[in-house]
Amino acid sequence: MSLDRFDALKEGLSASTRRVFASEDLQEWCDLCQLDQTWQGVPEPLIAGLFSYLLGEELPGHGTNYLKQAMAFHATAEAGETLTASVTISRLRRDKALANLKTVCTGHDGRLICDGEALVLFQH
Amino acid sequence: MTESSIPCEQAFILSQEDFDRFARLSGDHNPIHVDPEFSARTSFGRTVSHGMLLFSVVRSLLAQSWPRSVLKSQSLMFPAPAYAGDTLELVIEETGREGRTLTLTTTITRPDGETCLAGQCELQLSEEEV
Numbered sequence: 346m347s348l349d350r351f352d353a354l355k356e357g358l359s360a361s362t363r364r365v366f367a368s369e370d371l372q373e374w375c376d377l378c379q380l381d382q383t384w385q386g387v388p389e390p391l392i393a394g395l396f397s398y399l400l401g402e403e404l405p406g407h408g409t410n411y412l413k414q415a416m417a418f419h420a421t422a423e424a425g426e427t428l429t430a431s432v433t434i435s436r437l438r439r440d441k442a443l444a445n446l447k448t449v450c451t452g453h454d455g456r457l458i459c460d461g462e463a464l465v466l467f468q469h
Numbered sequence: 470m471t472e473s474s475i476p477c478e479q480a481f482i483l484s485q486e487d488f489d490r491f492a493r494l495s496g497d498h499n500p501i502h503v504d505p506e507f508s509a510r511t512s513f514g515r516t517v518s519h520g521m522l523l524f525s526v527v528r529s530l531l532a533q534s535w536p537r538s539v540l541k542s543q544s545l546m547f548p549a550p551a552y553a554g555d556t557l558e559l560v561i562e563e564t565g566r567e568g569r570t571l572t573l574t575t576t577i578t579r580p581d582g583e584t585c586l587a588g589q590c591e592l593q594l595s596e597e598e599v
Contacts, residue, residue, distance in 0.1 A: 394494070397520060398497040414545045417541065418540055
């Protein structure tokens with residue numbers, strides 16, 4: 346087991362992404378879930394998927410074992426709106442190779458859509 | 470003493486096609502979800518579901534059960550991986566109710582009894598749903 350990549354992590358390090366979900370994406374999500382109802386705004390699992398994408402692909406990146414995610418939803422994300430999601434390392438526990446990250450998603454006007462915290466295991 | 474009840478449950482099976490569709494939707498193309506050959510060489514042995522695809526199944530059952538409710542919070546844990554082709558069981562249990570706010574636990578279990586998703590959420594019900 347190597348902690349070289351873990352040791353490259355620092356509290357305060359952050360990664361972010363921007364994404365627009367088109368109304369076709371929302372319909373595709375409903376189809377995938379076999380839901381025959383119209384959905385108001387962007388479904389929460391697609392917001393959560395932005396955090397999941399960032400953790401798995403960017404920070405910490407490949408090899409991340411996603412243990413926990415907590416989220417509070419404050420406002421609806423609209424189809425066609427540019428969303429910004431970010432993850433920021435808030436705590437590192439080297440003895441257990443665990444990292445906590447703050448997770449935030451905001452709308453095009455900066456309003457808070459979702460905030461929360463992720464816990465990941467990062468060892469190789 | 471408060472007793473928990475089971476308002477809803479659902480058995481479902483995810484396919485590799487579902488993993489691929491969620492990868493396109495979420496932009497998360499990690500090979501552990503979409504590349505069977507790569508995944509065969511990992512400790513999992515095969516592709517595993519995106520955690521947020523499992524959350525999608527939970528969210529849609531909540532929407533079917535309480536169509537006019539608003540999801541206020543959700544916590545998720547992913548103790549064990551979920552594989553394509555397995556029959557998974559989702560159980561949603563009510564653990565608390567205060568005014569219009571319903572507290573529920575959400576659990577997805579795979580055939581060997583391991584938990585793939587354990588979570589808790591708060592739903593704000595509409596006036597008609599209280």
